[in-house]
Amino acid sequence: MSKMMYREAVLSTIVEEMERDPNVVVLGEDVVGGMGTAGGPEAIGGIWSTSVGLFGKFGGDRVIDTPISESAIMGAAAGLALSGKRPVAELMFADFIGVSLDQIWNQLAKFRYMFGGKTKCPAVIRMAYGAGYNAAAQHSQAVHQILTGMPGLKVVMPTTPGDVKGLLRTAIRDDDPVIFLEHKALYGVKGEVSDDKDFMIPFGHARLSRAGQDVTIVSTGLLLGFCEAVADKLAAEGIGCDVIDLRTTSPLDEEAILDSVEVTGRLVVVDEATPRCSLATDICALVAEKAFASLKAPPLGVNPPHTPVPFARELETAYLPSIGKIEAAVRKVLSYR
Amino acid sequence: MQLSREALLRAYRQMKLIREFEERLHIDIQTGEIAGFTHLYCGQEAVAVGVCEHLSVEDKIVSTHRGHGHCLAKGCDVDGMMAEIWGSREGLCKGKGGSMHIADVDKGMLGANGIVGAGAPIAVGAGISCKIDGKGHVAIGFSGDGACNQGTTFEAMNMAVVTKAACIFVFENNHYSEHTGFEYAVGTNKDIASRAEAFGMKVWRGDGTDFFSVFETMREVLDYVRVPGNGPAAVEFDTERFFGHFEGDPQRYRGPGELDRIRETRDCLKKFRQSVTEAKLLTGEDIDAVDADVMEAIETAVAKAKAADRPTAEDVLTDVYISY
Numbered sequence: 186m187s188k189m190m191y192r193e194a195v196l197s198t199i200v201e202e203m204e205r206d207p208n209v210v211v212l213g214e215d216v217v218g219g220m221g222t223a224g225g226p227e228a229i230g231g232i233w234s235t236s237v238g239l240f241g242k243f244g245g246d247r248v249i250d251t252p253i254s255e256s257a258i259m260g261a262a263a264g265l266a267l268s269g270k271r272p273v274a275e276l277m278f279a280d281f282i283g284v285s286l287d288q289i290w291n292q293l294a295k296f297r298y299m300f301g302g303k304t305k306c307p308a309v310i311r312m313a314y315g316a317g318y319n320a321a322a323q324h325s326q327a328v329h330q331i332l333t334g335m336p337g338l339k340v341v342m343p344t345t346p347g348d349v350k351g352l353l354r355t356a357i358r359d360d361d362p363v364i365f366l367e368h369k370a371l372y373g374v375k376g377e378v379s380d381d382k383d384f385m386i387p388f389g390h391a392r393l394s395r396a397g398q399d400v401t402i403v404s405t406g407l408l409l410g411f412c413e414a415v416a417d418k419l420a421a422e423g424i425g426c427d428v429i430d431l432r433t434t435s436p437l438d439e440e441a442i443l444d445s446v447e448v449t450g451r452l453v454v455v456d457e458a459t460p461r462c463s464l465a466t467d468i469c470a471l472v473a474e475k476a477f478a479s480l481k482a483p484p485l486g487v488n489p490p491h492t493p494v495p496f497a498r499e500l501e502t503a504y505l506p507s508i509g510k511i512e513a514a515v516r517k518v519l520s521y522r
Numbered sequence: 523m524q525l526s527r528e529a530l531l532r533a534y535r536q537m538k539l540i541r542e543f544e545e546r547l548h549i550d551i552q553t554g555e556i557a558g559f560t561h562l563y564c565g566q567e568a569v570a571v572g573v574c575e576h577l578s579v580e581d582k583i584v585s586t587h588r589g590h591g592h593c594l595a596k597g598c599d600v601d602g603m604m605a606e607i608w609g610s611r612e613g614l615c616k617g618k619g620g621s622m623h624i625a626d627v628d629k630g631m632l633g634a635n636g637i638v639g640a641g642a643p644i645a646v647g648a649g650i651s652c653k654i655d656g657k658g659h660v661a662i663g664f665s666g667d668g669a670c671n672q673g674t675t676f677e678a679m680n681m682a683v684v685t686k687a688a689c690i691f692v693f694e695n696n697h698y699s700e701h702t703g704f705e706y707a708v709g710t711n712k713d714i715a716s717r718a719e720a721f722g723m724k725v726w727r728g729d730g731t732d733f734f735s736v737f738e739t740m741r742e743v744l745d746y747v748r749v750p751g752n753g754p755a756a757v758e759f760d761t762e763r764f765f766g767h768f769e770g771d772p773q774r775y776r777g778p779g780e781l782d783r784i785r786e787t788r789d790c791l792k793k794f795r796q797s798v799t800e801a802k803l804l805t806g807e808d809i810d811a812v813d814a815d816v817m818e819a820i821e822t823a824v825a826k827a828k829a830a831d832r833p834t835a836e837d838v839l840t841d842v843y844i845s846y
Binding site: 210246247249251252254256257258259260261262263264265266267268269270272287288291292296297298299300301302303304305336337339359360361389436 | 582584606613614615616617618619623625626627628632633635636637640642643644645646647648649650651652653654661673674677678680681684685840841842843844845846
């Protein structure tokens with residue numbers, strides 16, 4: 186095991202997979218960062234430092250710095266994937282799915298089905314998402330609630346550097362299109378990472394990060410840490426929480442959620458997406474439908490409000506689910522009847 | 523360069539196959555037996571065939587909603603295509619794609635596409651792949667005068683130039699984007715190729731109703747793009763659409779006598795027959811024999827499509843993912 190940051194886990198996995206398989210290619214805006222400049226060709230290595238050194242190591246054929254043309258990036262990834270390559274495309278901010286959604290939704294996601302199952306589309310679309318940096322309404326959003334609802338896509342939301350390693354490797358080797366969502370606020374977080382260059386975490390297998398008998402808390406990404414803090418605080422009071430890190434929202438590990446709720450009878454889903462048609466509503470509905478008899482309290486979602494992400498520090502703090510809001514929700518389901 | 527007799531017969535057969543495939547669909551759609559939206563390529567055959575007769579299975583094409591011609595020209599199975607359009611389980615896409623989504627990736631046919639303008643970026647990706655492989659293969663993105671106005675097409679052209687993708691943008695100007703004339707909708711002085719030129723590409727223009735014009739133009743374009751390092755190119759073919767935007771389109775936008783006129787003076791099949799018989803490269807009998815052969819192939823394809831297995835409710839659930 187080694188200790189490294191979330192962003193380092195992204196980069197090192199890409200390097201290892203590019204060394205292993207010559208068909209893996211990287212493309213995106215500023216992934217080299219400095220093409221056509223006096224300080225270039227590589228002055229940046231990606232604005233999240235997740236492609237530093239790739240250009241020097243693998244060259245311009247496999248590390249493709251693109252113009253600011255998100256539709257063309259996603260479309261090029263689609264064309265590369267249909268032509269036998271394994272593109273790892275970076276969408277600088279997840280919010281930019283807005284300008285490239287056709288290529289993701291109508292093209293990548295649907296090729297296999299529309300073509301009668303006679304093709305594969307091994308594309309990975311990496312995108313940085315999430316609030317916490319006062320980047321306001323167009324650079325802070327969680328978009329998993331949109332993409333999870335799209336048949337044909339797999340959606341991955343790693344929380345820890347160790348999971349980044351195992352899940353990104355699985356994504357790159359997967360023959361279906363995978364959306365890989367990296368939380369901006371986690372890039373600098375350090376954690377234990379496997380040194381095994383074939384270490385893979387299968388999709389659809391949640392991770393139990395805290396174990397308890399009284400409440401099930403489901404989350405992933407930045408907010409998972411908040412849930413753990415709540416669980417640790419309540420443990421001191423003798424209240425036990427199962428904290429489930431979903432890792433992937435599509436496929437969804439229904440079994441892990443249902444098995445836990447059958448024991449605890451109480452569910453809180455903590456979700457960075459806005460509340461309507463969200464991961465929280467989806468999982469609450471799942472539990473209501475399939476574990477109704479186990480429930481001791483109505484399932485509860487903790488989401489931001491139905492507003493765009495605001496700018497000012499006070500506003501963004503008020504917008505995001507917090508440790509306090511999660512704790513209040515957990516106490517609410519505990520105190521029901 | 524003079525084409526061999528075999529090459530001439532093959533090119534004519536491909537064009538005739540597309541023509542009769544479409545003419546038969548036009549009839550069968552009116553019976554109500556074929557579901558969904560169908561956009562016929564009839565009239566533009568010289569473009570698809572004049573382009574694809576140069577290509578190998580390693581070369582890729584990306585097509586449009588008006589894609590039957592491109593598919594047939596690139597070698598998609600005629601029975602499989604007819605069965606697909608009839609929604610059969612034995613269709614090329616098991617009845618899951620239909621007219622607008624026919625693909626055969628193993629043949630280098632990366633899909634028709636229901637979204638106007640979506641194909642060009644995909645062709646750039648395929649062209650980057652060809653560039654990486656360095657074997658002189660190319661990717662062709664077909665677009666119409668409608669798709670040339672989409673931002674995706676502009677992004678794709680710039681990206682192709684920047685990345686030196688081995689990619690060719692083939693613009694088929696059939697004068698109508700859906701129901702709107704190109705003289706209204708294409709702002710650059712009614713000209714598409716000049717846009718590609720402005721993006722930094724070498725461009726060509728040709729007569730899309732004349733197989734020999736398309737074929738000879740494409741020879742030059744391909745000679746250029748197949749050279750590693752040259753990057754992309756574009757070509758605009760002026761052509762005609764003999765039917766409406768979709769089947770059932772009343773075509774109220776056409777001028778008096780327009781359809782009769784273009785069928786009379788701008789029919790690529792008539793022009794081909796005339797030029798090869800006048801030059802004594804083929805006889806009328808040679809061409810009549812191909813016609814008869816094609817008619818039989820279409821009859822067979824329709825009969826097979828009608829008799830083919832229908833998909834079942836269980837088939838809805840398969841082919842979404844390889845594994846999930």
